[in-house]
Amino acid sequence: MNNIFVYCEVEEGVISEVSLELLTKGRSLANQLGCQLEAVVVGCGLKLVEKQVIPYGVDVVHIADDARLEPYTTLPHAAILNKLFAEEKPQIALMGATPIGRDLGPRVSSALHSGLTADCTSLEIGDHEDKKAGMVYKDLLYQIRPAFGGNIIATIINPDCRPQMATVREGVMKKEKINANYPGVVKNLEVAKYVTDLDFAVQIIERHTEKKKINIKGASIVVSGGYGVGSRENFKLLYDLAAVLGAEVGASRAAVDAGYAEHDRQIGQTGITVRPKLYIACGISGQVQHRAGMEESAQIISINSDPEAPINSIADYVITGDISEVIPKMIKYYKLNTK
Amino acid sequence: MKGLKIIVLAKQVPDTRNVGKDAMKADGTVNRAALPAIFNPEDLNALELALRVKDSVPGTTITILTMGPGRAAEIIREGLYRGADSGVLLTDRAFAGSDTLATSYALAQAIKEMGHFDLIVAGRQAIDGDTAQVGPQVAEKLNLPQVTYVEEVLSVEKASIVMRRRLDNGVETVKSPLPMLLTVNGSAPDCRSRNVKMLMKYKHARTITEKQEATEDYTHLYDSRPFLYIREMTVGDIKADADQLGLTGSPTKVKKIDNVVLQAKDAKKLTTADEGINDLMKELIESHVIG
Numbered sequence: 001m002n003n004i005f006v007y008c009e010v011e012e013g014v015i016s017e018v019s020l021e022l023l024t025k026g027r028s029l030a031n032q033l034g035c036q037l038e039a040v041v042v043g044c045g046l047k048l049v050e051k052q053v054i055p056y057g058v059d060v061v062h063i064a065d066d067a068r069l070e071p072y073t074t075l076p077h078a079a080i081l082n083k084l085f086a087e088e089k090p091q092i093a094l095m096g097a098t099p100i101g102r103d104l105g106p107r108v109s110s111a112l113h114s115g116l117t118a119d120c121t122s123l124e125i126g127d128h129e130d131k132k133a134g135m136v137y138k139d140l141l142y143q144i145r146p147a148f149g150g151n152i153i154a155t156i157i158n159p160d161c162r163p164q165m166a167t168v169r170e171g172v173m174k175k176e177k178i179n180a181n182y183p184g185v186v187k188n189l190e191v192a193k194y195v196t197d198l199d200f201a202v203q204i205i206e207r208h209t210e211k212k213k214i215n216i217k218g219a220s221i222v223v224s225g226g227y228g229v230g231s232r233e234n235f236k237l238l239y240d241l242a243a244v245l246g247a248e249v250g251a252s253r254a255a256v257d258a259g260y261a262e263h264d265r266q267i268g269q270t271g272i273t274v275r276p277k278l279y280i281a282c283g284i285s286g287q288v289q290h291r292a293g294m295e296e297s298a299q300i301i302s303i304n305s306d307p308e309a310p311i312n313s314i315a316d317y318v319i320t321g322d323i324s325e326v327i328p329k330m331i332k333y334y335k336l337n338t339k
Numbered sequence: 340m341k342g343l344k345i346i347v348l349a350k351q352v353p354d355t356r357n358v359g360k361d362a363m364k365a366d367g368t369v370n371r372a373a374l375p376a377i378f379n380p381e382d383l384n385a386l387e388l389a390l391r392v393k394d395s396v397p398g399t400t401i402t403i404l405t406m407g408p409g410r411a412a413e414i415i416r417e418g419l420y421r422g423a424d425s426g427v428l429l430t431d432r433a434f435a436g437s438d439t440l441a442t443s444y445a446l447a448q449a450i451k452e453m454g455h456f457d458l459i460v461a462g463r464q465a466i467d468g469d470t471a472q473v474g475p476q477v478a479e480k481l482n483l484p485q486v487t488y489v490e491e492v493l494s495v496e497k498a499s500i501v502m503r504r505r506l507d508n509g510v511e512t513v514k515s516p517l518p519m520l521l522t523v524n525g526s527a528p529d530c531r532s533r534n535v536k537m538l539m540k541y542k543h544a545r546t547i548t549e550k551q552e553a554t555e556d557y558t559h560l561y562d563s564r565p566f567l568y569i570r571e572m573t574v575g576d577i578k579a580d581a582d583q584l585g586l587t588g589s590p591t592k593v594k595k596i597d598n599v600v601l602q603a604k605d606a607k608k609l610t611t612a613d614e615g616i617n618d619l620m621k622e623l624i625e626s627h628v629i630g
Contacts, residue, residue, distance in 0.1 A: 071511075074475070074485055099507050103487045106472035110443060110479035115590030118470040128594060142594065148355060148467060153597040161590035201484045202515045205501065209509030221629060245629050263526070270469055278628050299628060301619070302606075312606060317619055321611035329613060333620040338630045 003036040003060075004029055005090040005163065007081065008053060009100055010043040011070070015052045018096035018170035025123060025173040026094055027057035032125050033139055035091070036060065040084065042077050043070040054184035055177040061184060066191040068200060071207060072100050075199040078107040083194050085112060090163040092141050094123075097167035109165050115158035116165040117143035119269055121172055121292045128157055135159070141166065146269055146288045153288065171217055171273030172292075214248065214264045221247035221278045224267055224294070227254035228283025228304060229323065235260050237327045238282055244331050250274065252290045268293035282323045286311025303327070340497060342398020343517075345389045346450060348461035348477065349382035349403050349418065351411040355466050378414045381462030383530035385523040389460045390422045390531065392492055400424045402453065406434060406446060412546045415569050419541040420533040426569045427453065428546050433574040436586035439468070443476030445584060448577040450481060458500065459520040463488060474522035484515045488524040546571040 004026045008019035023039060030037040036059035041049050046065040053061055064080050081104070085093065093108075095101035097119045109116035122144040128137040141164040143156040158164040216222060223242040225235055235249075242249045251261035253268055267274055269289040279297035284290060286302075286309055294300070295314055302315035303326050312318045319326050353374035386403070393399040403418040405411050406429040415426030429449045437445065450456065459478075464471035471487075478485035486504060493501045493512065501514045505524045515521075543557050546569045550561070561567055574584065582588060609615035624630040 073513075074487075078479075099488060102471045103475060103485070106439065106470075106475035107479045107485065109472070109590075110440060110476035113440065113590065115438065115440065116470075116472060117591060118468075118472060143591075147596075148353075155594040155597075156591050157594045158590050159592060202486060202513055202519075204511055204513050206512040207509065208511075209506065211508070278623070299623075315606045317609060318606045319609045319611070319616065319619075325611045326616060329611070329616045330620055333617045334624070334629070337621070337624060 001089055002091045002162075003038050003088070004033070004092045004094070005038050005040060005085070005088070006058075007093065007095040007101070007104070008039050008041045009072075009096055009098060010041050010046065010049065013043075013045050013047075013049060015041070015049065016096065016098070016170075017175065018098060018101075018168070020053070020056060021170065021173040021175045022094045022096065022168060023053060023056035023058060024176045025168070026092075027178060029092065029123065029125060029141070030057075033091070038062065038088070038090070040064075040081065042080055043072075044068075045070075050184065050186045054182050055180050056175075057178045057182055058184045060187060062187050062189055064189040064191050064194065066195075068195075069191070071204055072104075073200070073202050073204065074103055074107055075201065076195045077104055078111065079196070079199045080189065080191075080194045081108045082111045084189070085163060093163035093165045095165075095167050097169040101167045105165060105167050112161075112163070114161040114163050114165055115156075116167070117145060117156045118167050120145045120166045120168050121269060123166060123168070128159060130159065140164065146292055169269070169273055171275070214262075216248045216250050216265060216267065216272050216274055219248035219274070220276050221245050221280070222250045222267070222274055222276045222294070222297070223247045223280045223282065224250035224252065224284060225255050225260065225282045225323075226252040226284030226286075226290075227258055227260075228285065228306070228309075229255060229260055230283070232260045234324065237323060241280070241327050241331055244334055247278075247280075250294075252284050252287075254285075281311050281315070282327070284311050285309050286314070340396060340495075342396055342400060343392060343457040343495065344455055345392060345399060345401045345458045345460060346453065346456050347382070347386050347389050347401055347403050347418070347423065348446065348459065348473070349386065349405045349414055350379045350462075350465045351376050351405065351407050351414045352379045352465050352467040353377075376410065376413070378417050379462055379465045379467075381464060381466075381523060381525050382414075383462070384525060384527040385460045385462045386418055386421060386423065387528050387530040388489065388492060388521075388523050389458075391528075392458070392495060393422065396495055402427060404429065404446065404449060404453070406430070406442060406449075409546070409548050412549060412569055416541060416544055417533075419544055420538045421531055422534060422537060425566070426544075427572055428569060429572045429577075430548075431574040433581070433584050436589065437584065438589035438591045439470055439472035440476060440590055441584055441586075441588035443473050443480055444588060445577065445579065446473070447477050447480035448579045449572055450477070452572065452577055457517050459483070459518070461520065461522045463522045463524050471522070474520060478520040481520070484519040485521070486513055486515055486519065487522045489521045490524055490527045541567070543567050544569050 009016040250267040269292040461474040
């Protein structure tokens, strides 16, 4: 009772990265709170799926395995979580800020009347004193996220309602197995007790998925452009530099909104989170929402004509100038001085 | 086939995409007055999707429902200029401080008062919060099926709707019974522009509060043109449990707000001069960061 639950996304028997990252975070929160970590896996063909999650320090894995549960649709997954959470009364429930988690989370939070915070960039445990009510709350989940266009960082709490729910984007938390032989147990859910025929009102008629072509997350160097790049044409300079360095091209939300780059390249709180060896920020002002997606890069170069650009304060190198002048010089030196 | 009754959920938001230098006050709080108030972008995609259903199914009507302060009536007029048929402004101090759940509750209670509907269409998320929660929560409160991230309605039958939705790595075609709620992705078609005839027709559309505060008297118009009436609902018009409204009804509380203050690192500062850039590249190659 009152444990931490992580809803694990699964596709064709494989647990998603973001879920494993959340289990890692969930384990450390559980250690702090002295409670157990439980995982929920809902899908089909889930034989031995527990072997993928238990090594992350999962004490109990709840498995709902039924052909009708994959691919994901909202209502049956929500019905399972609503009932399971009503029975198990978790104090914290986490899910990925993915298309699935952001569809499912609000549905469940509404049904349970519990608070949900979207796209957290950090989760911590802490106390809260409500002076007006004269109440002290121990060990709440601090759900920390940028808000209001990234101008502020808000710490959100749910003092009275349970579970305290939060979604977190892929790549924000680290993933770490703790013990290949961790003694977790499996509880198979009797699916028919959790869903009704009405939960299958929405049918998937057709589905086309493709592997992502752009792999910014795995790139060791990222050349990224912001609104200051100025145009889609100017973005070509970034592709040139990336091609020479073996890098991927990323973009800020402002650049994506302006149509300079595809949505798949967006880095930041509402995009991809990256941790490359080198991040070259071109014409990026550096709102906190963008920084949330890249500030853990090992080294950061900022090229910006504005010497006061906020991103400069987290950069290791600041080049004040126009990218159309700077990038060709970088390419030229690199070509002349490597084999 | 009979026309559909569509409700479009829309929000007036501060334009957080264009935050200027005066967006923060000296005390570090957000200066909302310095940010222009706009029709939330994905709610415009939602309106366009609804308008396309209206184009293909004659007799369809669109009502825009928004919750906000009095000036949010602006986006209802904006919607009327683009082809919506009527609007409802849900406004009351009792709603102040609502989180997404309390907002969804108030909207759902208002919808219950609005009578029969077939379809609710909302933008995926609003740019001031980026939570994407209100759509699914309203669906849950009304016990409706939901489909999120919709790009296009492919067909509408008497009791069902088929639509294409965007996934991270592809697309899905799904069929849902009506009534239902769908949320529209930013990748859906942009909203059509204002129609001049509609602009002329609706430019004096007002809520009752706006009429009372107006300096010019158009009273004579309202009697002969009932479509100029923007319905205003307050907490008294919805059967709501006060404990579920506003700050009290919000399970999430803001514990604290930190302004973004950057701790400057000791960065190496360079100009566009060749020497500095060459030294930097040399350093990166030697330390095997690149190359």
